[in-house]
Amino acid sequence: MSNDADRVEQAVQERRDLVNDAIADMLPIQRPERLYEASRYLLDAGGKRLRPAVLLLAAEAIEGVEPFAEDYRSFGDEDIDVMAAAVSIETIQSFTLIHDDIMDDDDVRRGVPAVHREYDLETAILAGDTLYSKAFECMLDTGAPADRTVRALDELATTCTRICEGQALDVEFEGRESVAPDEYIEMVEYKTAVLYAAAASIPAIVLGADDEVVEALCGYGLDVGRGFQIQDDLLDLTTPSDTLGKQRGSDLIEGKRTIISLHAREHGVNVDTLVPHERDAVTEDDIDAALDELDAAGSIEYAREMAQEYVDRGKNRLEILPDGEARRTLEAIADYLVEREY
Amino acid sequence: MSNDADRVEQAVQERRDLVNDAIADMLPIQRPERLYEASRYLLDAGGKRLRPAVLLLAAEAIEGVEPFAEDYRSFGDEDIDVMAAAVSIETIQSFTLIHDDIMDDDDVRRGVPAVHREYDLETAILAGDTLYSKAFECMLDTGAPADRTVRALDELATTCTRICEGQALDVEFEGRESVAPDEYIEMVEYKTAVLYAAAASIPAIVLGADDEVVEALCGYGLDVGRGFQIQDDLLDLTTPSDTLGKQRGSDLIEGKRTIISLHAREHGVNVDTLVPHERDAVTEDDIDAALDELDAAGSIEYAREMAQEYVDRGKNRLEILPDGEARRTLEAIADYLVEREY
Structure with missing residues (x-):
């Protein structure tokens, strides 16, 4: 576990500064300044850059090169700017967060005020809309041959539609x-996993890899994204509040549906009465008792097994790629997502 | 005037049903239904389809064919789906209206409640976001060779960024x-004219016309769009409230900047005190007196001449195209925009 976590943390962190430099380069603060400042606000507030890291690692794995053997802005024999594609994906992620925060009326994101709080509703909508088209502009800037660029833009556009759906x-x-568990998994796939699929498969598209490689990486992203969300649902119940950074069991308290509660409901558990719905009235013992009941219904094991299955399947899909440091790191990312404890 | 108006009205109306059919075909109501119903709500509420008409007429003018000589879904020797490009442009227009109405907190659009009123804020943001990516999907569907598709998508993406700016x-x-008049014209160009430029030039791109044709049509769209907005500013002052469908002189009452008020301010008119700023306190005599003062400062003439210059320049740009019915209609659209009285 710690090996995977260390490897993932190091790989993501090593690429983060390069991604940040490229963001500053491709999304400069220009006139009208307030619009571009608002557009950059969340990007500059932090974020692990996990999706760009997946994209860059996938590029390295496809070409079978050692980490940092190639310049990401001029990658491989054809000098493809894979970093432009990475910035595109992170830009889409940032646009969805800005609009999601408006929709959920959330006040804080990445430890800073949400964009519609720091600026205003109008500017936040517009900042998201600006990042949306900028993401397409970035994806047009990889320098790949036109047929591959068209395919990458197609993947990007359908990914954005799926996220909205x-x-x-x-x-x-x-x-x-x-809600049936299958419907929930489909929702997770659309809302979360497709952007991982785009991150993993678009480098294969712009680098001109075989269709089987594109499909394998797309599948890896989907599986890893699904596993990631299921693990998130589990962590909400099992990780101490201090480590989680929020109240343990929030999903149950707020009556939010997760794969665990959906399974439990299908197996006779009265999920709605498991814990009080007022946050102040809930004790750690309440959460533990709820967890015991979910465990007895087999719902915890069900979710764990499902997450593990997705991750294993995702990892197996990478076998089509040359063995090497980048592929091993992509495998480690898959493992890390279900092994992480917060 | 009436010849132009008739020609334009007929040309736009003849193409409207075909555009509407294509919208229903390319943006079907599918799961999740509520999202797609909200996305289609404003498109189905009406609209002249002026931009799609410009796009289809430009395609006909470029190929030098008689109106309706070709199927728009399989146009010219290469069977290009120029209608897909027309739907893309109208979809962008609809997305911007949905988000603009949220930003301006407007209640009514095209005689029906704004999308965020008929549905809710969350659904309206999401409907706009969905149309945004759908517009790119449509533009990917013209069947044009990859290099032209890339160029069309580039034009679309930069157009969207400009609209946000x-x-x-x-x-x-x-x-x-x-605000200097030049700055105002630049704002109008970004906010309004670039979408006309995209509508006029993208058919040239996907049909593989020469660069000079692409540029001429882009310039036509920009000029026509600028002229259109300046004429709108004039009509707000000169057209009777009954004909206008809103209070004559609203821009002055609301203190909104227009090219007329900016010119007047630069020429010593105290624009802020021209009329009372409470709608109920304003009489027709107040508006007439304000109009006289703006006229005396030369601001009305200044705006009229500017609109006419843009329209003339726009029309002249069409000389690169073969003479024929479609080109004459595009010229008539330019004239109509400054001749219309409402």
Whole structure:
């Protein structure tokens, strides 16, 4: 576990400064300044840059090169700017966060005020819209041959549509009596996993890899993204509040649907009464008792196994790539996502 | 005048049903239904489809064919789907209206409630975001060779960025002491004219026309768009309220900047005190007196001449195209925009 975590942390961190430099280069603060400052606000506030790291590592794994053997702005024999694609993906991620925070009326993101709080609603909508088109501009800037660029833009556009559909399904599910686990997984796929799929597969597209490689990396991203979200659902129940940075069991308290509660409901557990719905009234013992009941229903094991299955499948998909440091790090990222404790 | 108006009205109306059919085909109501219903709500509420008409007429003018001689979904020798490009442009237009109405907190659009009123804020943001990526998906669907598709997508992406910048400049100007006429025209260009430029030039791109044709049509769209907005500013002062569908002189009453008020301010008119700023306190005589003062300062003539210059320049740019019905209609659209009285 610690080996995977160390390897992942190091690989992501090593690439982070390069990604940040490219963001500053490709999304400069220009006129009208306030718009571009608002557009950059969340990007500059932090973020692990996990998706760009996946994209850059996938590029290295596809070409079978050692880490940092190639310049990301002029990568491989054809001098492809894979970093432009990485910035594009991170820009989409940032746009969705800005608009999501408005929709959920969240006040804080990455330890700073949400963009619509720091600026205003109008500027936040517009900042998101600006990042949206800038992401397409970045993806147009890889220098790849036109046929590959078209395919990369197609992947980007359909990914953005899926993310919107996933967000809409999430809203729809909140108002519904029952949601089947399959529907939940589909929502997770749309809302979260497709952007990992784009991050992993677009370097294969712009580098001109075989279709099987593109599909394998797309599948890796989908599986890893699904596993990531299920693990998030588990951690909400099992990780101490101090480590989690928020109240343990929030999903249960807020009545939020997760793969665990959906399984439990299907197996006769009255999920709605597991814990009090007022945050102040909930004790650690309440959460522990709820966890015991979910465990007894097999829901914890069900989620764990599902997350592990996705991660294993995702890792297996990488076998099509040359063995090496980059591929091993992509495997470690998959393992890390289900092994992490917060 | 009436000849132009008739020709334009007929040309736009003849193409409207085909555009609407293509919208229904390319943006079907699918799961999640509520999201797609909200995305289609404003598109289905009406709209002249002026920009798609410009795009389709430009395609006909470029190829030098008679109106409706070719199927728009399989146009010219190479069977290009120019209608997909037309739907893309209208989809962008609709996305900007949905988000603009949220930003301006407007209640009504095209005679129906704004999307964030008919649905809710969350759904309206998401509907706009969905149309945004759908517009790129449509532009990927023309069947043009990859190099032209890349160029069309580049034009679309930079157009979207410009529209956001124009909206941000508009907001910025509202809070500023003084705005130079040049700055105002630049804002109009970004916010309004670039989408006409995209509508006029993208058919040339996807049909593989020479660069000079692409540039001429881009210039036509920019000029026509600028002229259109200046004429709108004039009509706000000169057209009777009944015909205008809103209070004559609204821009003055609301203290909104227009090319007329900016010119007047530069020529010593105290624009802020021209009319009372409470709508109920304003009489027709107040507006007439203000109009006289603006006229005496030369501001009305200045705006009229500027609009006419843009329109003439726009029309002249079309000389690169083969003479024929489609080109004459594009010329008539330019004339119509400054001749219209509402």
